[in-house]
Each structure stands twice: as structure tokens, then as C-alpha cells.
Amino acid sequence: MTRHVAVTGAASGIGHALAALLTARGDEVIGVDLADAEVCADLSTPDGRANAVGGVLERCDGVLDALITCAGVAAPGRLMISVNYFGTTELVTALRPALAAADRPRVGVVGSISGTQQGDPRIVAACLSGDESLATARAEEAVARGDARQLYPSSKAALAQWLRRTCVSPGWADAGIPLNAVAPGVVLTPMSAELVADERMREVMREAVPMPLNGYADPETVAHALAWLTAPENSHITGQVVYVDGGAEATLRGPEQF
Numbered sequence: 001m002t003r004h005v006a007v008t009g010a011a012s013g014i015g016h017a018l019a020a021l022l023t024a025r026g027d028e029v030i031g032v033d034l035a036d037a038e039v040c041a042d043l044s045t046p047d048g049r050a051n052a053v054g055g056v057l058e059r060c061d062g063v064l065d066a067l068i069t070c071a072g073v074a075a076p077g078r079l080m081i082s083v084n085y086f087g088t089t090e091l092v093t094a095l096r097p098a099l100a101a102a103d104r105p106r107v108g109v110v111g112s113i114s115g116t117q118q119g120d121p122r123i124v125a126a127c128l129s130g131d132e133s134l135a136t137a138r139a140e141e142a143v144a145r146g147d148a149r150q151l152y153p154s155s156k157a158a159l160a161q162w163l164r165r166t167c168v169s170p171g172w173a174d175a176g177i178p179l180n181a182v183a184p185g186v187v188l189t190p191m192s193a194e195l196v197a198d199e200r201m202r203e204v205m206r207e208a209v210p211m212p213l214n215g216y217a218d219p220e221t222v223a224h225a226l227a228w229l230t231a232p233e234n235s236h237i238t239g240q241v242v243y244v245d246g247g248a249e250a251t252l253r254g255p256e257q258f
């Protein structure tokens with residue numbers, strides 16, 4: 001039977017590669033993005049998220065086989081928190097009933113190797129408490145004091161912690177819904193294009209995100225990992241952050257962290 005799979009960020013990069021892969025496999029993909037998607041919605045606002053949920057429910061007739069959230073932003077500011085964290089967690093939560101109605105529902109989210117770096121614990125805490133106003137206010141304060149580097153790690157660390165909490169909370173594992181993340185290193189998409197084009201930044205990234213296994217990844221590589229984690233074959237893996245990072249996490253964290 002055709003699976004209905006919602007993919008956020010489907011207009012570009014990893015989400016686009018994933019939508020193409022799943023479509024080629026015969027899934028009915030419901031792309032969600034700001035534009036150029038089946039459901040055009042802004043995941044940075046509660047109203048936009050409600051529109052996204054409504055659009056997805058309409059297209060899957062209330063039964064969603066998988067949800068994969070790839071939408072994200074890399075420019076420091078409140079959007080980084082609103083899209084990367086709340087644009088995922090609120091959407092996943094709102095679509096849980098439609099997932100629970102499916103035969104073998106699956107959820108995948110996209111974190112980052114950056115989630116292992118030092119974030120701002122106050123922003124992470126505000127995210128985890130579900131207080132978007134506080135989290136975004138703290139993000140703006142960080143930008144104002146010239147300390148925006150912690151924002152992206154904060155958004156992705158909060159997402160990973162939310163995933164660990166949620167996957168075994170009532171309504172998820174006990175309802176047969178695996179919830180996993182992939183955490184890429186550097187992926188060659190429009191998001192990273194400027195960084196990768198700059199030799200000085202490539203030098204910085206050699207230290208910050210060392211990728212001894214095959215270097216920078218193509219979006220298709222990350223898409224394949226997401227496709228497997230959200231396929232019916234994945235019946236028992238949940239709450240995992242799978243690093244698709246060419247060895248960066250193993251290099252940076254060493255053998256004692258696993």
C-alpha cells in the first residue's frame with residue numbers, strides 16, 4: 001500500500017533529496033516548505049505550523065505513515081530557534097494522532113553534529129519547557145551581545161534532548177512509533193554553500209567538524225539514512241541520534257562517549 005510521508009524542508013537540500021528518493025520508491029510525499037511544496041507553510045510561527053498540520057492531514061486523509069522534518073535555518077537569530085526546534089517539535093506533536101492511526105508509523109528529525117557543541121543552557125532549557133517566547137527572546141539577547149555562535153548548537157542540542165525524552169513517553173514507543181534523528185556533519189546543500197566556498201571557513205571546519213570518512217556528504221547520503229530510519233523495516237530503533245558525519249562525532253568525542 002502507498003505510504004503517505006510528510007517531509008518538511010522538501011524544496012531544498014536534504015529534504016529535497018529525500019522527497020525525490022521516497023517518491024522514486026513509490027511513496028506519496030507531502031512536501032512542506034515556504035514555497036515550491038505540496039503544502040506551503042511557515043514553520044516559524046504557530047499559525048504557520050497549524051496551516052502545515054491542516055495541509056498534511058488533508059492530503060493524507062488523517063493517516064500519516066511517516067513524518068520527516070528537514071526544514072531548518074542556519075542564520076543566527078530567533079528563526080533558528082523557531083524553525084529548528086519548535087518548527088519540528090510542535091509539528092511532530094500535532095501530527096502524532098495521525099501517525100498513531102497508521103499501520104507502521106515512523107518519525108525522523110534532522111539534528112546536527114553541532115548539537116554536541118557547547119550551547120546556551122538557558123536557551124536549551126527554555127526550548128525544553130516549551131516556552132518559545134522565552135527561548136526566542138534569549139536568542140535575540142545572544143545576538144545583541146554578539147554571542148550568536150551558541151544558537152545553532154542550542155537549537156540542535158535541545159532537539160536531541162526532546163527526542164530522547166519524547167520517544168519513550170506515553171503515546172510514542174508504546175504506540176509503536178519510533179522517533180529518531182540523523183545528525184549530519186557538513187552536507188553540500190544551499191545552506192552550507194557559502195561556508196564551503198570560503199577557504200578560510202573550510203580551514204575552521206577541518207577543526208570543528210573533522211570528516212575523515214569521505215569528506216563532506218551529499219544530501220542524498222543523509223536522505224538514505226533518514227529513509228531507512230523511517231521505513232517499516234525499522235521496528236526497534238528509537239531515540240537514537242545517528243551521526244551521518246564522516247567520523248566527526250567519533251573524532252571529537254572520543255571512545256568513551258557512545
Ligand code: NAI
Nearest residue numbers: 009012013014034042043044071072112186187189191192
Ligand atoms: P537547505 O537550506 O538546503 O534547506 C532547508 C529548507 O528548509 C529550505 O527549503 C527552506 O525553505 C526550508 N525552511 C526554512 N525555514 C522554513 C520555514 N520557516 N518554514 C518552512 N520551511 C522552511 O538546508 P539543508 O542543508 O538541506 O538543511 C536541512 C536540515 O539539515 C536543517 O535542519 C539543517 O539544520 C540540517 N543540517 C544541515 C547541515 C549542512 O551542512 N547542510 C549540517 C547539519 C545539519
